[in-house]
Every structure is written in structure tokens, then in C-alpha cells.
Amino acid sequence: MIETIPQHGYLLLSTFLFCIGVIGVLFRRNAIIILMCVELMLNAVNLLLVSFSAYSQNSDGQVFVFFIMVVAAAEVAVGLALLVSIYRNVMSTDINVLSKLKG
Amino acid sequence: MTQYLFYLLAALSVISALLVVFSKVPMYSVLWLVVCFFTIAGHYIILNAQFLAIVHIIVYAGAIMVLFLFVVMLLNLNKENEQHKNNWIRFAAVVSGGILFLTLIAAMRSTEVLAYNLPPKSEIGFVQNVGMKLFTDFVLPFEISSILFLSAMIGAVVLAKKDKN
Numbered sequence: 001m002i003e004t005i006p007q008h009g010y011l012l013l014s015t016f017l018f019c020i021g022v023i024g025v026l027f028r029r030n031a032i033i034i035l036m037c038v039e040l041m042l043n044a045v046n047l048l049l050v051s052f053s054a055y056s057q058n059s060d061g062q063v064f065v066f067f068i069m070v071v072a073a074a075e076v077a078v079g080l081a082l083l084v085s086i087y088r089n090v091m092s093t094d095i096n097v098l099s100k101l102k103g
Numbered sequence: 104m105t106q107y108l109f110y111l112l113a114a115l116s117v118i119s120a121l122l123v124v125f126s127k128v129p130m131y132s133v134l135w136l137v138v139c140f141f142t143i144a145g146h147y148i149i150l151n152a153q154f155l156a157i158v159h160i161i162v163y164a165g166a167i168m169v170l171f172l173f174v175v176m177l178l179n180l181n182k183e184n185e186q187h188k189n190n191w192i193r194f195a196a197v198v199s200g201g202i203l204f205l206t207l208i209a210a211m212r213s214t215e216v217l218a219y220n221l222p223p224k225s226e227i228g229f230v231q232n233v234g235m236k237l238f239t240d241f242v243l244p245f246e247i248s249s250i251l252f253l254s255a256m257i258g259a260v261v262l263a264k265k266d267k268n
Contacts, residue, residue: 005105005106005109005149009109009113010146011211013146015211016117016204017116017120019200019201019203019207020121020123022199022200023124023196023197023199024123026192026195026196027124027193027196028124028188030129030180032171032175032178032180033123033124033129035171037124040120040123040139043139043140046143046159047146050146050152051150053152054151054228057227058227059227059232059236060236060240062152062155062227063233063241065152065155067244067248069158069159069163070248070251070252071248071251072167073162073166073252073255074255075255076167076170077255077256077259078255078258078259080171080259081259081260082262083174083178084177084262087178088265093180
């Protein structure tokens with residue numbers, strides 16, 4: 001079914017998605033959008049792993065993707081809880097407000 | 104046929120990912136991210152990873168994005184008066200992302216990835232094969248990830264709990 005698609009297509013697509021995630025992390029000031037861009041980067045890596053797994057006929061890569069999903073879910077839960085407690089203290093999710101460690 | 108489907112899904116996922124970054128309202132970003140995750144699930148189905156496609160839809164679109172939507176609504180962020188970084192920093196962000204893209208593409212062109220151009224078997228993505236791998240070779244990481252989930256759950260509850268004073 002997939003032999004008509006060269007693997008370079010998947011390499012290019014996942015690289016591009018990863019770079020969009022990086023640009024989003026650098027571009028936005030809202031901490032929730034930054035977390036979403038981190039999710040985007042994780043998904044780009046997942047897509048790359050699945051494509052290598054499919055083209056090399058080995059399902060180890062799909063197991064790795066499963067574990068990445070586990071870690072991503074845990075990360076989002078803890079990150080959003082942190083954001084809620086930050087919002088309670090400073091009434092904002094702007095990352096420029098959170099510069100107290102700068103001294 | 105499959106090729107056109109791939110190009111359609113790729114264009115959709117790139118456009119929705121760009122809209123996640125550049126849309127003004129946080130709620131729209133969340134909804135475009137849901138679209139992006141569905142197109143990535145479509146890519147998994149094209150790549151014969153049916154189990155992962157279903158798990159991806161359930162975990163991302165069903166659990167993670169609901170969490171994001173819940174927090175955006177709870178914190179009442181659905182307004183357009185978000186402060187932006189100044190123009191120089193935004194320009195530098197786009198330029199550095201583009202440079203990263205160029206570097207990765209150049210590194211990819213100089214490596215030999217064509218060793219894997221076999222036509223893939225269709226059954227490596229089934230629940231049976233992935234589950235066999237998961238419960239024989241990877242059984243220790245699988246159990247450790249359950250401990251990770253438990254600690255993440257406890258941590259999230261403790262962090263989001265309101266202080267009494």
C-alpha cells in the first residue's frame with residue numbers, strides 16, 4: 001500500500017513539523033501555546049519513528065512511539081497543573097511575567 | 104491514489120501546525136492542534152500502524168486536548184489582547200527555525216536512508232505484534248511507565264490543589 005510513497009516525504013514532513021514547533025516555542029509568549037508547540041515537536045518525532053518502523057519492517061519503533069505518548073501525557077498533566085497554580089499566583093500565563101529568578 | 108492521500112494529509116498537517124503557532128486566539132490554536140493530530144493519525148494509517156493510530160486519537164484528541172481546552176476555558180484566556188514579543192525577537196525566532204530546518208535537511212541529504220526502501224509488511228502494526236513486543240521485550244519499561252503515570256497523577260493533583268492559607 002505504501003510503496004508508492006518515498007520515505008523522503010515522511011522525513012521532510014516530520015522535520016518541517018518539528019521546526020514549526022521550535023518556531024512556536026520561540027515566537028509566542030503564552031505558556032499554554034508553548035506547551036502545545038512542545039506537543040507538536042513530540043508528534044513530529046513520533047511520525048518519524050513510525051515511518052522508519054514501517055519501512056524497516058520492525059515494530060520496535062512503534063513500541064517507542066507508545067512510550068513517547070505515555071511520557072507526553074504525563075508531561076502535559078504536570079505542566080498544566082503547574083500553569084494553573086502559576087496563574088493563581090500571578091493572574092497571568094505570560095512567560096515574561098515569570099522572570100523573578102533573573103534577580 | 105495513496106500518494107495523493109499522503110500529499111493531502113501532509114499539506115493539511117503543515118497548514119494546521121502553522122495555524123497553531125500563528126492564530127491569535129488560544130482556543131483556535133487548541134482546535135487547530137486537534138486537526139493536526141487527526142491528520143497525523145491519518146499518516147499512521149497510511150503507514151500501516153493501525154494500533155498506534157487508534158491510540159493516538161484516543162490519547163491526544165481524547166485526553167490531552169480536552170485537558171488543554173479545559174485549562175484555556177478555566178483560566179479565561181479566550182481573548183485577543185495577548186502581549187506579543189517585539190518584532191525583532193519574532194523575526195529572529197522565524198529565522199532560527201528556518202536555519203534549523205535547513206541544517207536538518209542538509210544533514211539528511213548527506214546520509215544514506217535509502218537502505219530501507221523495502222515494501223513494508225502490513226501486519227507489523229497490528230495489535231497482536233505490537234502487544235507481543237510490548238509484553239515480552241519491553242515489559243519492564245511498560246511497568247515503569249505505569250509508575251510514571253501514578254507519580255504524574257499525584258504530582259498534578261498536589262500542584263493544582265488550592266492552598267488553605
